[in-house]
Amino acid sequence: xxxxxxxxKILAASHDIxxxxxxxxxxxxxAPEYPEIAFAGRxxxxxxxxxxxxxxxxxxxxxxxxxxxxxxxxYFLVGEALYLVxxxxxxxxKVPKKMQAEWQGLISEYLENRATLRCVVVxxxxxxxxxxxxxxxxxxxxxxxxxxxxxxxxxxxLKANECSRQTAILDAGFGVTPAERVLFSAKTxxxxxxxxxxxxxxxx
Ligand SMILES: Nc1nc2c(ncn2[C@@H]2O[C@H](COP(=O)(O)OP(=O)(O)OP(=O)(O)O)[C@@H](O)[C@H]2O)c(=O)[nH]1
Ligand SMILES: [Mg+2]
Numbered sequence: 001x002x003x004x005x006x007x008x009k010i011l012a013a014s015h016d017i018x019x020x021x022x023x024x025x026x027x028x029x030x031a032p033e034y035p036e037i038a039f040a041g042r043x044x045x046x047x048x049x050x051x052x053x054x055x056x057x058x059x060x061x062x063x064x065x066x067x068x069x070x071x072x073x074x075y076f077l078v079g080e081a082l083y084l085v086x087x088x089x090x091x092x093x094k095v096p097k098k099m100q101a102e103w104q105g106l107i108s109e110y111l112e113n114r115a116t117l118r119c120v121v122v123x124x125x126x127x128x129x130x131x132x133x134x135x136x137x138x139x140x141x142x143x144x145x146x147x148x149x150x151x152x153x154x155x156x157x158l159k160a161n162e163c164s165r166q167t168a169i170l171d172a173g174f175g176v177t178p179a180e181r182v183l184f185s186a187k188t189x190x191x192x193x194x195x196x197x198x199x200x201x202x203x204x
Pocket of ligand 2: 062
């Protein structure tokens with residue numbers, strides 16, 4: 001996995017993608033045998049949809065209009081070479097406080113200690129403002145030197161001029177340059193190539 005082509009090839013190996021396990025407790029984490037990329041973001045932002053699009057699968061990862069669908073760390077092994085980890089979403093008010101605190105504990109313990117974690121993809125909805133919880137996560141990752149990449153998703157929901165305006169607002173709010181984020185749509189596949197190229201850098 002040293003060239004951009006390599007990751008593309010791995011992701012294209014759609015016959016060789018397996019769901020591995022759901023992790024509710026760090027003791028259940030699989031052996032750190034492969035590099036991994038984790039996908040984080042608010043509930044319902046489109047984490048699972050993004051993974052499906054990346055793997056060209058309609059519904060490998062369960063997607064739901066109801067927020068809070070993903071409640072564990074879900075591991076997918078791609079091409080016997082890479083783990084993709086779908087994380088539970090944060091910021092959904094209807095998830096009981098106790099459960100939210102448990103997830104947060106699990107996620108932060110995982111993010112901070114997983115030696116094979118190469119990148120955390122932080123996904124935000126392009127239509128939204130800079131949400132405090134996203135900024136908090138980003139700043140926490142930055143403070144721990146955990147590599148992260150921002151993705152602004154649901155791009156298909158905005159017209160070009162609105163898209164530019166929102167992108168500028170989010171860039172300013174999160175303190176990133178255009179090179180540090182990717183615009184994406186799980187619906188149209190827009191941005192997929194850029195995302196693959198950006199992720200490739202973290203796998204070298
Ligand atoms: N139009 C459009 N809809 C999207 C896009 N990405 C996700 N959605 C929709 O947004 C809803 C939530 O998508 P999920 O992928 O389940 O979101 P999630 O972040 O995994 O949600 P949780 O697991 O609940 O945290 C679904 O109805 C998706 O179809 C996108 O790029 N464009
Ligand atoms: Mg999900």
